[in-house]
């Protein structure tokens with residue numbers, strides 16, 4: 090196993106939006122029901138928040154605004170509350186885990202800045218800082234999510250924090266190549282890049298995704314699987330990141346965006362917002378399905 094598969098146990102910055110719903114949903118249920126499959130846990134979670142499935146269906150329908158969008162922009166779901174977004178996102182992940190797990194006996198999940206033994210967790214980007222540094226994406230995900238679920242430690246692929254940004258990116262790419270070779274991660278026939286089962290991506294208010302920022306040449310990388318940045322406009326400056334060819338080879342991709350601070354970019358991408366230079370988020374065009382999970386604030390201008 091390559092060195093990127095090591096896991097440490099760190100001893101909190103706030104969670105990225107894409108993880109908050111998952112942590113909320115899963116952490117309520119995993120500690121007490123570790124061996125149960127996700128759909129069971131989700132039913133339990135619905136009980137915890139006092140919603141039976143009929144009410145849940147009704148609430149989901151009542152609160153989800155239909156948003157018409159250009160076909161290529163994917164499916165858009167808007168939720169009145171974070172709780173509803175959380176339940177829906179957790180169900181989306183659980184259903185995929187169930188389906189893909191039956192087909193491949195592995196489920197490769199990529200997260201940005203529950204569980205069954207089939208889960209393999211990766212980071213779409215990571216800050217090059219020690220794993221016990223609160224700036225580390227691993228640190229956040231471990232403390233609030235991964236430490237609370239029964240996932241084998243060898244299935245959590247953190248970066249090697251002893252290396253430089255360039256070294257850590259190369260090491261992560263090598264690790265992914267091993268996992269493609271062993272069949273844990275699929276390979277896209279169309280692109281020749283690794284095909285992860287699910288990517289959960291956040292988006293910054295400037296339209297960045299992963300560590301691919303507007304106007305930065307990394308957004309054009311077409312050969313590498315994993316690359317590095319030493320001048321990230323969002324601190325900390327040194328990071329590694331998946332490239333667009335890898336992001337766009339994924340089988341399923343969810344963009345989880347919350348907060349009115351991101352409403353202008355959401356308007357640009359999904360509505361008829363003003364045109365300007367192409368934003369990184371507009372380059373997210375996965376082979377598989379793209380689903381947007383928006384709260385009311387983020388969807389307020391579309």
Ligand SMILES: O=C(O)[C@H](O)[C@@H](O)[C@H](O)[C@H](O)COP(=O)(O)O
Nearest residue numbers: 105106201202291292293298299
């Ligand atoms: O390490 C990071 O900073 C990220 O991976 C970055 O791309 C993040 O996902 C967005 O900035 C949205 O973050 P929030 O959802 O927390 O606003």
